[in-house]
Amino acid sequence: METVLWPPWSWFCLWLLPRLLLSGPSLADAALHPQESIRINVTNLKSIEDIHEQVIFNISFFNGQVLVNDFPVKNGVTRVMCPTVILESGSTTGRIQEVAVRILVHEWPLVLGSHIKLIVVQEEVMEVGGKQIQQEDTTEIEFLVNEEMHVLRYSSFSTPLKESMLYSISRDKDILFTVPNLSGKEVQAPLQTTSQYLLQQMETTVEEDTAPGKLPETPLRVASPSSYKECSPYW
Numbered sequence: 001m002e003t004v005l006w007p008p009w010s011w012f013c014l015w016l017l018p019r020l021l022l023s024g025p026s027l028a029d030a031a032l033h034p035q036e037s038i039r040i041n042v043t044n045l046k047s048i049e050d051i052h053e054q055v056i057f058n059i060s061f062f063n064g065q066v067l068v069n070d071f072p073v074k075n076g077v078t079r080v081m082c083p084t085v086i087l088e089s090g091s092t093t094g095r096i097q098e099v100a101v102r103i104l105v106h107e108w109p110l111v112l113g114s115h116i117k118l119i120v121v122q123e124e125v126m127e128v129g130g131k132q133i134q135q136e137d138t139t140e141i142e143f144l145v146n147e148e149m150h151v152l153r154y155s156s157f158s159t160p161l162k163e164s165m166l167y168s169i170s171r172d173k174d175i176l177f178t179v180p181n182l183s184g185k186e187v188q189a190p191l192q193t194t195s196q197y198l199l200q201q202m203e204t205t206v207e208e209d210t211a212p213g214k215l216p217e218t219p220l221r222v223a224s225p226s227s228y229k230e231c232s233p234y235w
């Protein structure tokens with residue numbers, strides 16, 4: 001899904017270029033598997049008293065793909081239902097809860113004729129635990145990648161959601177995904193495996209839609225306790 005270039009953004013990009021080239025983690029650190037742990041401030045309005053919370057996501061770039069909590073998201077706007085860590089304001093221990101989040105991934109060719117691209121990621125949390133929330137700011141993450149899809153630099157900053165490109169894109173065209181519920185201990189598992197696992201899992205899900213009854217070619221080891229059991233003969 002391609003989005004129309006919004007004029008103010010192209011200027012913003014030009015302004016951003018020197019900033020990106022001059023700041024950010026070192027090349028060696030960044031090229032491996034850069035990961036940003038971002039915290040989005042949200043307010044739960046449905047309760048008697050407003051509750052301020054932080055929704056935490058791990059956003060990384062690996063094998064030419066943006067991953068959100070190890071779930072690969074493609075260019076365009078993807079709406080993902082996934083469990084993630086929620087931190088109540090003033091608390092240091094988080095809980096895991098299902099959130100609905102819109103994620104924008106957009107590529108900009110940095111300079112005409114160059115293969116260096118700027119990949120921009122923005123997030124809009126829609127629901128936490130099935131309840132609508134209010135979000136003022138989004139965290140924008142930018143990965144500067146070369147032709148070989150190696151990250152040269154990356155950075156993140158907070159920006160008002162209402163001024164973001166993500167906010168200006170209609171929700172009607174979102175691509176929807178539900179990440180299998182991984183509660184408690186299971187949530188740790190996919191983070192330790194390679195992102196390839198979730199890629200395969202996603203492709204399998206897509207395949208199953210078109211070819212019902214087809215067995216996944218690879219065992220889904222950590223999808224859920226039940227599929228773990230199904231796959232146990234492989235071990």
Ligand SMILES: *[C@@H]1O[C@H](CO)[C@@H](O)[C@H](O)[C@H]1NC(C)=O
Nearest residue numbers: 040041052054089090137158
């Ligand atoms: C998010 O909230 C925390 C306090 O709960 C505050 O310290 C932080 O600056 C806020 N971040 C943004 C981007 O507003």
Ligand SMILES: *[C@@H]1O[C@H](CO)[C@@H](O)[C@H](O)[C@H]1NC(C)=O
Nearest residue numbers: 037056057058069084085191
């Ligand atoms: C993010 O990654 C860190 C380390 O890789 C992990 O400890 C943490 O649980 C992850 N957080 C989320 C929200 O997945």
Ligand SMILES: *[C@@H]1O[C@H](CO)[C@@H](O)[C@H](O)[C@H]1NC(C)=O
Nearest residue numbers: 083096097098181182183184
């Ligand atoms: C997913 O897990 C969370 C926390 O473990 C739980 O609150 C929620 O009800 C689960 N959602 C589904 C659809 O099973």
